Amino acid sequence: MSTVLNIAIWLPLVGAGAIALLPASRGSAARWVAALTSGAVLVLSVVLTVGFSRVPLTTKTPVTVAVPQFATQMPWIPQIGASYFVGLDGLSLPMFLLNALLVFLAVLVSWKVAVRPRAYFALVLVLETAVAGVFSSLDLLLFFLFWEMELAPMYFLIGVWGGERRAYAAMKFILYTVAGSAFMLVGILVLYLNAPIRSFDLTYLGSQSFPIAVQALAWLLLFVGFAVKTPIVPFHTWLPDAHTEAPTAISVLLAGVLLKMGAYGLIRMNIGLLPEATQYLQLGSMLAILGAINILYGALVAMMQTDLKRVIANSSVSHMGYVVLGASAMTPLGIEGAVFQMFSHGTITGLLFIMVGLVYDRTHTRNIADLQGLAPRMPFIAWAFVIASLASLGLPGMSGFVAEFLVFMGALPVWGVETSIAIFTIAITAGYMLYLLERVFFRAPIPKWAHLGDANRLEMATVSVLIAVIVAVGLVPSLLADVINPGVGPIMAKYVSG
Amino acid sequence: MTPFLSPLDTWSSVGALAPELSLALTASAIVLLDAFWRGGLGRNALLGLATLGLSISALLAVPLLGVNTSAFGGALAVDGFAIFFKLLLAGATMLVLFASTELLDDTARHRAEYVGLLLFCTGALMLLAAAGDLLMAYIALETSGLSIALLAAWNKRDVRSTEAGLKFFLLSAMASAILLYGMALIYGLTGQLGLEAIGREIAGAPSPSLLLALAMLLAGVGFKISAVPFQMWTPDVYQGAPTPVTAYLSVASKAAGFAVLLRVLVVALPSIQADWSALVAVLALATMTVGNVLALVQSSVKRMLAYSSIAQAGYVLVGVAAASAPGTATDRAVAAVLFYLLGYTVTNLAAFGAVTIAERVTGSDQIASLRGLVERAPGVSFAFAIGLLSLAGLPPFVGFFGKFYVFWAAAQSGLLWLVLAGLINSAISLYYYAQVIHDMYLASLPDEVATERLVQMPSAHRFSLAVASLGVVLFGVLSGLFFGLQEVAAVTLSR
Numbered sequence A: 001m002s003t004v005l006n007i008a009i010w011l012p013l014v015g016a017g018a019i020a021l022l023p024a025s026r027g028s029a030a031r032w033v034a035a036l037t038s039g040a041v042l043v044l045s046v047v048l049t050v051g052f053s054r055v056p057l058t059t060k061t062p063v064t065v066a067v068p069q070f071a072t073q074m075p076w077i078p079q080i081g082a083s084y085f086v087g088l089d090g091l092s093l094p095m096f097l098l099n100a101l102l103v104f105l106a107v108l109v110s111w112k113v114a115v116r117p118r119a120y121f122a123l124v125l126v127l128e129t130a131v132a133g134v135f136s137s138l139d140l141l142l143f144f145l146f147w148e149m150e151l152a153p154m155y156f157l158i159g160v161w162g163g164e165r166r167a168y169a170a171m172k173f174i175l176y177t178v179a180g181s182a183f184m185l186v187g188i189l190v191l192y193l194n195a196p197i198r199s200f201d202l203t204y205l206g207s208q209s210f211p212i213a214v215q216a217l218a219w220l221l222l223f224v225g226f227a228v229k230t231p232i233v234p235f236h237t238w239l240p241d242a243h244t245e246a247p248t249a250i251s252v253l254l255a256g257v258l259l260k261m262g263a264y265g266l267i268r269m270n271i272g273l274l275p276e277a278t279q280y281l282q283l284g285s286m287l288a289i290l291g292a293i294n295i296l297y298g299a300l301v302a303m304m305q306t307d308l309k310r311v312i313a314n315s316s317v318s319h320m321g322y323v324v325l326g327a328s329a330m331t332p333l334g335i336e337g338a339v340f341q342m343f344s345h346g347t348i349t350g351l352l353f354i355m356v357g358l359v360y361d362r363t364h365t366r367n368i369a370d371l372q373g374l375a376p377r378m379p380f381i382a383w384a385f386v387i388a389s390l391a392s393l394g395l396p397g398m399s400g401f402v403a404e405f406l407v408f409m410g411a412l413p414v415w416g417v418e419t420s421i422a423i424f425t426i427a428i429t430a431g432y433m434l435y436l437l438e439r440v441f442f443r444a445p446i447p448k449w450a451h452l453g454d455a456n457r458l459e460m461a462t463v464s465v466l467i468a469v470i471v472a473v474g475l476v477p478s479l480l481a482d483v484i485n486p487g488v489g490p491i492m493a494k495y496v497s498g
Numbered sequence B: 001m002t003p004f005l006s007p008l009d010t011w012s013s014v015g016a017l018a019p020e021l022s023l024a025l026t027a028s029a030i031v032l033l034d035a036f037w038r039g040g041l042g043r044n045a046l047l048g049l050a051t052l053g054l055s056i057s058a059l060l061a062v063p064l065l066g067v068n069t070s071a072f073g074g075a076l077a078v079d080g081f082a083i084f085f086k087l088l089l090a091g092a093t094m095l096v097l098f099a100s101t102e103l104l105d106d107t108a109r110h111r112a113e114y115v116g117l118l119l120f121c122t123g124a125l126m127l128l129a130a131a132g133d134l135l136m137a138y139i140a141l142e143t144s145g146l147s148i149a150l151l152a153a154w155n156k157r158d159v160r161s162t163e164a165g166l167k168f169f170l171l172s173a174m175a176s177a178i179l180l181y182g183m184a185l186i187y188g189l190t191g192q193l194g195l196e197a198i199g200r201e202i203a204g205a206p207s208p209s210l211l212l213a214l215a216m217l218l219a220g221v222g223f224k225i226s227a228v229p230f231q232m233w234t235p236d237v238y239q240g241a242p243t244p245v246t247a248y249l250s251v252a253s254k255a256a257g258f259a260v261l262l263r264v265l266v267v268a269l270p271s272i273q274a275d276w277s278a279l280v281a282v283l284a285l286a287t288m289t290v291g292n293v294l295a296l297v298q299s300s301v302k303r304m305l306a307y308s309s310i311a312q313a314g315y316v317l318v319g320v321a322a323a324s325a326p327g328t329a330t331d332r333a334v335a336a337v338l339f340y341l342l343g344y345t346v347t348n349l350a351a352f353g354a355v356t357i358a359e360r361v362t363g364s365d366q367i368a369s370l371r372g373l374v375e376r377a378p379g380v381s382f383a384f385a386i387g388l389l390s391l392a393g394l395p396p397f398v399g400f401f402g403k404f405y406v407f408w409a410a411a412q413s414g415l416l417w418l419v420l421a422g423l424i425n426s427a428i429s430l431y432y433y434a435q436v437i438h439d440m441y442l443a444s445l446p447d448e449v450a451t452e453r454l455v456q457m458p459s460a461h462r463f464s465l466a467v468a469s470l471g472v473v474l475f476g477v478l479s480g481l482f483f484g485l486q487e488v489a490a491v492t493l494s495r
Helices: A002-021 A029-051 A092-109 A117-136 A140-149 A151-161 A166-194 A202-206 A212-229 A238-245 A248-273 A275-280 A283-304 A308-328 A332-363 A379-392 A399-411 A416-441 A457-475 A478-496 B010-016 B018-036 B043-064 B080-098 B111-130 B134-152 B159-190 B195-201 B208-224 B233-240 B243-268 B270-295 B301-322 B328-362 B378-392 B398-412 B416-442 B459-477 B479-494
Strands: A069-077 A082-088 B069-071 B076-078
Touching: A002 A029, A002 A069, A002 A082, A002 A092, A002 A117, A029 A092, A029 A117, A069 A140, A069 B479, A082 A092, A082 A117, A082 A140, A092 A117, A092 A248, A092 A332, A092 A457, A092 A478, A117 A140, A117 A151, A117 A248, A140 A151, A140 A166, A140 A202, A140 B398, A151 A166, A151 A248, A151 B416, A166 A212, A166 A238, A166 A248, A166 B398, A166 B416, A202 A248, A212 A248, A212 A275, A212 A283, A238 A248, A238 A308, A248 A275, A248 A283, A248 A308, A248 A332, A248 A478, A275 A283, A275 A478, A283 A308, A283 A416, A308 A332, A308 A399, A308 A416, A332 A379, A332 A399, A332 A457, A332 A478, A379 A399, A379 A416, A379 A457, A399 A416, A399 A457, A399 A478, A457 A478, B010 B018, B010 B069, B010 B076, B018 B043, B018 B111, B043 B080, B043 B111, B076 B080, B076 B111, B080 B111, B080 B243, B080 B328, B080 B459, B080 B479, B111 B134, B111 B243, B134 B159, B134 B208, B134 B243, B159 B195, B159 B208, B159 B233, B195 B243, B208 B243, B208 B270, B233 B243, B233 B301, B243 B270, B243 B301, B243 B328, B243 B479, B270 B301, B270 B416, B301 B328, B301 B398, B301 B416, B328 B378, B328 B398, B328 B459, B328 B479, B378 B398, B378 B416, B378 B459, B398 B416, B398 B459, B398 B479, B459 B479
Parallel strands: none
Antiparallel strands: A069 A082, B069 B076
16 A cells, blocks of 8 residues: 555646646647546545545554554665655644645646646646655655755646736745745754754654753744744735735645645644643643634635635635644544544535636636626536635534534633634634625626626536535544544553653 | 875876866867967857867866875865866856856957966866865966956946956955955964964964954955955945846856855864854845845846845855855754755856847846746746745755755754845845746836847857756756765865
8 A cells, every 4th residue: 555655645646747748739638638647646545545444433442553544665775874765654644635625626627728738737736746756745844845846837837827926926936835944944953953863754853852951942943934834923924915816726735735735744743743842831822822813814804805716715814724723732532523523624615716716717717896786697616615615714513513512522621712703703714705795796786797607517416515525424424533643642642751 | 083194205196187178178178279370260169169169177186086185285175075167167057157148159269368367267166166275276267367357357348347347356355465465364373374383373263463454355356255243345346247248247256256255264273263153144134135235226237137146145154154054064064055056056047048149139137127938938037036036045946945944954054144145135135036937927028129039049058058957957856866975075174
């Protein structure tokens, strides 16, 4: 199975190479190569998920499943203690699967890209390998390498194929991330230098207990890198620009999987590697406060937007706050909920961005004031948008509800005030989402939009897949929870003593 | 601890000098043949002869690997460190020659002299990297400096080019005067010229005159590697000199400068390493920061790359400062510096190779003229973009690994603050590198030039550009392999 994992990581890069070899006249063949490659990766990821040893959430006995699973470890740069070490555990497998799913759907959504299609699809595939690498790396240097490898493709994808202010947005995105990762790399080096044996091996570093001062320093340095990516207010200002200017499929990937890289790093390293700093230095409570600010601030800003896409972008800021809040709770349910929310938000926001894209493709405006009464013209799009919005505001029966419920259950006993703010914010979320729906779809139709048509079959299929995933995970949460659970145990084991 | 072989006798010493000698002979042969050949030597003949000479030089250097001794009574070091630079310089010179389209055109004048001078200069730089005593270092430095002054002024009808040559000549004379003063001080203090002998003589707390000598040495070599505050000449000379010469200046001359700096500091001054490490760390911080901040506001792509090369020198100095810690830490840091220089060489050659073509396509060295270049010259834009991303330190390109190794070594030598400063600087640098990529890829071609076609480039130039860009990717992806080789070279220095 470890071979399957390696193939799933590197296959997209091979696909990108194949696209580069296509003659310029066969540009449209690129989308087929991309669809086949990312489809194959999705199948492999599903195979991995099926083959993964689960632990039901209800298990009371201590977790005995070996983590990570499907591991491969080979020497890479032995002189400095770096190895090619990949594997998946309960935290990373959901993200790995999410990446495969969303990239495949993003390729389908991009089917009509006509400007330099070869470069576009090749970059999407390079991005897929980079993100898959981030989620499966168990060596910090490898992790950092994949982390940075994602930048250049995303810069070009926003900068070349984006909207009007694409150059500004692309530059802002790359500068923010690189500035953040500078701090992150120093944080990684601090851990590396303070381990008895100099090594970037994440499992080895996880077995060490670092002095509290070292932990605090590394915690803060790593935090800056992850906070930019997640994003945590006030490091978030790149997000509305990047998400708004990016083409639809790229917004899906940005919000769906790239933000998760930050949250994943936060849980894996800050919470997982540095428990004493999180627990005793009030850094956990700082996280909780920042999480609550994220939730409230994102929702308030989303409420004020006039651009359809900016509403969704800012709602991402709000929803990523739940992840931060759950992670800061240092309870099994909190972490479980955080990872659940990461997966759930990936699918829901992905769906929302696709819906916005479909509306924009037809109306060529994202200005909410110009849109009115679209539901009769495009019933499928309208209802899918309604479902996505309901999922986003946490309607029971869909994945968002389970995730938020787990986060609240996990965080309420620890951070009462912050969690109460988060619960209260659901009302705001419901408010701006429903108000948005009402204005765009359900007012009296205006003649300007009378000629518009509904989604085509490919679009319907793409949207239906995401809705199916959201509902399935919402109705049978154990599908996802049992996968996450074995990843939570080892982290919580570090907090039991304290 | 490798056992040190006894020094070579005079006759075997000549064998140790073979790489440099073969270059000098080739250069002389080229100039003479051209003078007596009817109509002079053609482009291909020149390139063929020069390639032959450089290949022979590199081939003669390889058997010296693992010998670890000294020749000519200690004046010439024969060790892995020196061999590494011989091979690097031979390779870099070959790529520069292949990319010297404008200087080797059928219409260009003094083509043979250009090739000959370049080879002479390369030989001198090889000697500089292998210098075992101060005198050899000084002679090699002067020889290379004179050649470069001439090369910088090669477009003699261009005011900027002649200004570049004169500026380099005058400032280089001043720098070497300061350097010579420092050397004289050290000789006065120790009575020795050999680097190892000096290292044995100096012990205990440093005297004020030794610190003065150290400062003078750093100033003299700092000029060569364009470290702040000795960088004033760099932008003007880089902009004025013919682009291939600029490329040569930014990689070969700089690499050899770092070689002699490392050798003098590590071999001759190990007893005052705390002092020079602190000084070099401050230089590194100033060099990175000034280079990057000034690069932000440039409108000429050559000036931008000049400031970028100053900033890059700052990153290398971080590695040099890290070479001060005792024992294996020095090996680590030296290995990191060598790897950085290898990566920087291919990266900058890719960037300048692309700039040379871009200049011919657009007829200008302004960054703004690169707008929409991808539509006129996709291959060149791609190579340039790879080079710029590597300079910015993004993986999987070699620039990332070079920076990472240097910072990794510095972190282990306790210079974590310098590492953080370096990383913040890299983040800043991304802005101006990305700005060029933005213009090439994201901005649209101005309407009035939309129909223009690409100037046809000779295949030699395309070959040079392709090899350099391939190096940027391959050295990056396989960096573990090459880093191992650098370590072998590094260990011989600090023994």
